[in-house]
Amino acid sequence: MNIHIFSKKLNFQHHFSQSEAIVFRCAELLADYRKVDDMIINSLNKTIPTTSFENKQNVGERCKKLYNEIQEIHSKRLHFISNCIHCIENELKKSVSDDVHFTKLNSKMFKLKNIKSEKEIEKVIVAQTYKIFYEKCRNYFNPTRENEFK
16 A cells, blocks of 8 residues: 655745745645545555455554554644744744735735644544544554554
């Protein structure tokens, strides 16, 4: 089982301000990164065999591998969101020091608030993913006791 992790780079467009480009690219890339969680049921169905094939495969090992991939993806995504927030906060600080018009400053603060809300959304997505994982793999792998397989 191999889950593809998207690896696009932030690429700023000339017709956007830098903070607008950051917000746009962060939102776009985050949507791509979250596609992995949208495919989790399909991934789990491929990982967990039907009862007739259960004895021929080490399902516990496959669940463990998938669990580790899910953890890595979620960790990278959280780090990505934090980096987006950091970039936008820096742009906001720069705007304040450059004495940018209040309307533009307000717009940047709104964008920062939206990106920060992605952390809360991420918590919900992660919880859903682990719930689905648990439902499918609970008989084969327990992440709290990684050495115990059935």
